[in-house]
Amino acid sequence: MCTVVPISLTVGANRIVPAVAIPHPLGNPELPCDEEKLLRRALVEKALKALQTEVEGQTIFE
Amino acid sequence: MTSNGKLRIVHYLNQFFGQIGGEEMAGTTPRVQPGPVGPGLALQQALGNSAEVVATIICGDNYVADNLEQASREILALISEQNADALVAGPAFNAGRYGVACGIVGQAAARELGMPVITGMYVENPGAELYRKDIYIIATEDSARGMKDAVGVMVKLLMKLIRQEKVGSPEEEGYLPRGIRFNSFAEENGAKRAVNMLLAKLKGEPFTTELPMPDFDRVTPNPPLENLSKAKIALVTSGGIVPKGNPDRIESSSASKYGKYSLEGLSDLTSETHETAHGGYDPVYANQDPDRVLPLDVVRDLVKEGVIGELHPYHYATVGNGTSVANAAKYGAAIAADLKAAGVDAVILTST
Amino acid sequence: MRLELGRINITDIRFGEKTEIQQGVLVINDAELKVLLADDPNLVGVDLDLAKPGEDVRIIPVKDVIEPRCKVEGPGGVFPGFISKVETVGSGRTHVLSGMAVVTTGDIVGFQEGIIDMSGPGADYTPFSKTLNLVVSITPLEGLPQHKHEHAVRMVGLKAAAYLGSAAVDLTPDQVEIFELGNFAENAVQYPTLPKVAYLYMLQTQGLLHDTYVYGVDAKKILPSLISPTEVMDGAIVSGNCVSACDKNTTYHHQNNPVIRELLLQHGKELCFHGVVISNENVTLADKIRSSDYAAKLVKMIGAEGAIVSEEGFGNPDTDLIMNCQKLEEMGIKTVLITDEYAGRDGASQSLADATTLADAVISVGNANEVIELPACKKVIGNLKTAEIIAGGFSGALHADGSIKVEIQAITGSTNELGFSKLRGEGF
Numbered sequence: 103m104c105t106v107v108p109i110s111l112t113v114g115a116n117r118i119v120p121a122v123a124i125p126h127p128l129g130n131p132e133l134p135c136d137e138e139k140l141l142r143r144a145l146v147e148k149a150l151k152a153l154q155t156e157v158e159g160q161t162i163f164e
Numbered sequence: 165m166t167s168n169g170k171l172r173i174v175h176y177l178n179q180f181f182g183q184i185g186g187e188e189m190a191g192t193t194p195r196v197q198p199g200p201v202g203p204g205l206a207l208q209q210a211l212g213n214s215a216e217v218v219a220t221i222i223c224g225d226n227y228v229a230d231n232l233e234q235a236s237r238e239i240l241a242l243i244s245e246q247n248a249d250a251l252v253a254g255p256a257f258n259a260g261r262y263g264v265a266c267g268i269v270g271q272a273a274a275r276e277l278g279m280p281v282i283t284g285m286y287v288e289n290p291g292a293e294l295y296r297k298d299i300y301i302i303a304t305e306d307s308a309r310g311m312k313d314a315v316g317v318m319v320k321l322l323m324k325l326i327r328q329e330k331v332g333s334p335e336e337e338g339y340l341p342r343g344i345r346f347n348s349f350a351e352e353n354g355a356k357r358a359v360n361m362l363l364a365k366l367k368g369e370p371f372t373t374e375l376p377m378p379d380f381d382r383v384t385p386n387p388p389l390e391n392l393s394k395a396k397i398a399l400v401t402s403g404g405i406v407p408k409g410n411p412d413r414i415e416s417s418s419a420s421k422y423g424k425y426s427l428e429g430l431s432d433l434t435s436e437t438h439e440t441a442h443g444g445y446d447p448v449y450a451n452q453d454p455d456r457v458l459p460l461d462v463v464r465d466l467v468k469e470g471v472i473g474e475l476h477p478y479h480y481a482t483v484g485n486g487t488s489v490a491n492a493a494k495y496g497a498a499i500a501a502d503l504k505a506a507g508v509d510a511v512i513l514t515s516t
Numbered sequence: 517m518r519l520e521l522g523r524i525n526i527t528d529i530r531f532g533e534k535t536e537i538q539q540g541v542l543v544i545n546d547a548e549l550k551v552l553l554a555d556d557p558n559l560v561g562v563d564l565d566l567a568k569p570g571e572d573v574r575i576i577p578v579k580d581v582i583e584p585r586c587k588v589e590g591p592g593g594v595f596p597g598f599i600s601k602v603e604t605v606g607s608g609r610t611h612v613l614s615g616m617a618v619v620t621t622g623d624i625v626g627f628q629e630g631i632i633d634m635s636g637p638g639a640d641y642t643p644f645s646k647t648l649n650l651v652v653s654i655t656p657l658e659g660l661p662q663h664k665h666e667h668a669v670r671m672v673g674l675k676a677a678a679y680l681g682s683a684a685v686d687l688t689p690d691q692v693e694i695f696e697l698g699n700f701a702e703n704a705v706q707y708p709t710l711p712k713v714a715y716l717y718m719l720q721t722q723g724l725l726h727d728t729y730v731y732g733v734d735a736k737k738i739l740p741s742l743i744s745p746t747e748v749m750d751g752a753i754v755s756g757n758c759v760s761a762c763d764k765n766t767t768y769h770h771q772n773n774p775v776i777r778e779l780l781l782q783h784g785k786e787l788c789f790h791g792v793v794i795s796n797e798n799v800t801l802a803d804k805i806r807s808s809d810y811a812a813k814l815v816k817m818i819g820a821e822g823a824i825v826s827e828e829g830f831g832n833p834d835t836d837l838i839m840n841c842q843k844l845e846e847m848g849i850k851t852v853l854i855t856d857e858y859a860g861r862d863g864a865s866q867s868l869a870d871a872t873t874l875a876d877a878v879i880s881v882g883n884a885n886e887v888i889e890l891p892a893c894k895k896v897i898g899n900l901k902t903a904e905i906i907a908g909g910f911s912g913a914l915h916a917d918g919s920i921k922v923e924i925q926a927i928t929g930s931t932n933e934l935g936f937s938k939l940r941g942e943g944f
Contacts, residue, residue, distance in 0.1 A: 104515040106832045112870045116385035124799035126449040129456030143462040153510045157385045341943045345863035347882045354881045354935025355774035362852040366711040366822045375880040378866035417907035443907045446723025488860030
């Protein structure tokens with residue numbers, strides 16, 4: 103899970119989930135606490151889905 | 165040193181240059197002959213009076229290619245018997261199996277015996293790409309026509325290595341770049357060099373980049389998780405999330421280590437318990453709520469709900485800021501080994 | 517725009533009764549300056565010190581370095597948006613106290629602050645071992661939040677530089693340099709056969725200690741934009757203090773941008789300098805894509821055939837650099853990139869976090885991971901203990917005898933990516 107997807111592609115990651123921003127990849131300080139946690143959960147669920155998906159090569163899970 | 169005070173040089177050759185025979189003799193096992201053989205005569209001439217080719221080790225290319233590890237062990241044993249000061253291998257020009265043999269023998273002699281080693285190859289020889297990082301490989305022509313020139317350049321650099329003198333740039337010394345980066349002070353500042361390079365590029369004149377683009381590894385993707393509700397998941401981050409106070413003192417940049425930290429009893433990371441050690445981003449948000457980098461809170465919820473089987477009781481963290489790729493790969497391998505031993509099925513890796 | 521830089525050569529600095537320049541010697545009324553600088557509710561106070569080339573002195577942790585200047589003729593004033601009101605600078609005449617600098621230090625704000633050694637092996641790696649430095653040590657209120665601390669420190673440095681610069685208002689400069697550049701249309705008519713060159717000037721904009729300001733605007737909030745080279749030379753761009761000290765541009769570097777200087781010197785001779793585009797290095801992917809798209813488009817719109825692109829910092833900004841390169845090259849604009857390297861302490865690792873085969877012309881200003889031993893100095897201004905926590909430092913970096921072993925990453929300006937210095941990374 104990373105913000106700068108091009109770096110993950112360059113260095114060779116296979117399952118890539120784009121994140122929010124470099125200082126807070128899994129959060130957004132501008133959101134109220136509960137909404138921020140929902141955002142984080144959605145991102146983690148996306149990562150879990152990526153882990154359960156067959157991939158042939160480098161894949162971005164938008 | 166020989167009894168008359170000369171440096172002792174061992175020379176490695178394949179069956180062809182070692183005058184045993186052609187392709188039909190490529191299975192020949194390693195053997196030693198005293199003194200120089202074939203190209204060894206040119207080598208001895210270039211060495212002059214200061215050094216002597218005391219022995220030539222000859223081995224068939226196929227024997228090495230088919231038994232890489234064993235062959236290199238056997239050859240290494242023969243080299244170490246010679247009490248030598250340095251090893252010269254080849255040159256192999258564009259002969260692929262010979263190039264690989266020179267590379268593997270040279271690499272072993274340098275690593276195991278700590279011995280100065282020189283070889284020579286054509287730039288496209290597969291051995292060049294495989295071993296240029298480990299040993300000095302002089303760039304040669306693609307065939308034995310280039311023997312005399314190659315041997316001269318090889319000897320010049322070898323003597324520097326033996327005397328532990330400063331080795332110049334690949335252009336100055338004639339070796340294939342090893343991809344190792346060192347600093348020096350140039351005549352002109354970077355801005356002036358940039359403008360000059362741009363003018364050359366615009367005019368279509370030749371120029372040399374100061375930094376060839378790096379290559380990165382590729383790995384085959386792992387098969388997907390089959391049953392998430394039974395899986396053991398671990399959390400790993402390069403975003404520097406560590407227990408408050410940074411107990412391992414992981415560096416804010418160029419991390420020299422990673423940390424392994426217990427998550428036992430924690431359901432949420434807070435500014436009381438954790439912080440970031442990372443010096444490459446604005447730390448305020450991660451320090452307020454470290455879950456923004458390492459999502460422990462939601463992963464605990466998902467375990468409670470039965471979506472995820474279990475969470476590995478430790479998280480792993482390093483600082484991915486100015487940390488070299490080679491070190492990062494090392495930490496990654498060590499963390500992976502630990503996770504594997506703990507029976508972890510999958511990892512969520514977060515980066516900043 | 518036409519800018520005259522009148523240089524007053526400063527040959528020595530000392531404290532005294534009245535702030536003035538006497539035959540090249542800058543006398544500083546330290547009592548007066550201290551009162552002026554401490555006038556900030558967020559600060560406990562400031563201390564002043566002098567550090568001169570060749571002295572056995574170490575300054576640590578360094579936040580910013582600023583060249584004192586004053587505006588003598590023409591619109592605007594020094595550091596518009598901070599010290600002076602916002603008004604376009606870059607024309608008229610500005611006086612420069614040449615050969616000296618203001619250096620700010622004091623309690624650490626974050627990780628990203630540097631070292632200046634005035635003598636010894638470390639001195640070779642920083643341009644500020646060759647300047648006469650007024651060092652301002654700043655003590656903030658206890659518990660001051662980091663963003664406020666950074667702001668206070670930034671303002672103290674700029675104020676001190678403006679204060680000293682004003683001593684040069686009525687002096688006759690030792691040399692006057694004249695920089696002049698017409699608009700695109702005039703340039704194209706005047707130099708029809710010379711290649712048209714632009715400069716894409718990347719600014720660090722990643723938050724605390726990674727920010728840069730243009731006319732007082734936080735550059736993370738801008739779309740890439742055109743700026744006259746003389747505006748940059750006249751103080752329009754200000755550093756928000758250090759990220760890794762080696763490759764964060766100090767305000768001094770912005771004021772004396774060597775790429776701009778070199779392009780102006782070659783203008784009308786070897787090339788036609790068509791303009792400067794400033795861009796940022798933000799923290800989301802959408803921002804990176806938008807800014808690189810926009811910057812490349814501006815370079816194309818002004819009709820450039822070639823461009824120099826300078827990065828600031830390392831890591832994720834490598835992606836901004838590579839995106840800029842890729843987009844420019846795909847538009848047919850020939851590029852040269854300036855970057856530093858993080859090739860590991862042994863130099864054997866990959867140097868950049870991102871790459872493209874289109875980047876075939878790159879200037880390397882050095883491997884920031886290279887380790888250096890800095891012997892103990894008789895006098896330390898600031899706090900030596902920070903050597904273990906600044907970027908490039910590590911636990912155990914500081915030895916009992918006061919010597920330190922750090923990566924050159926920790927030395928202010930060592931791998932400056934404007935190409936200010938002569939350091940170079942080479943392949944072996």
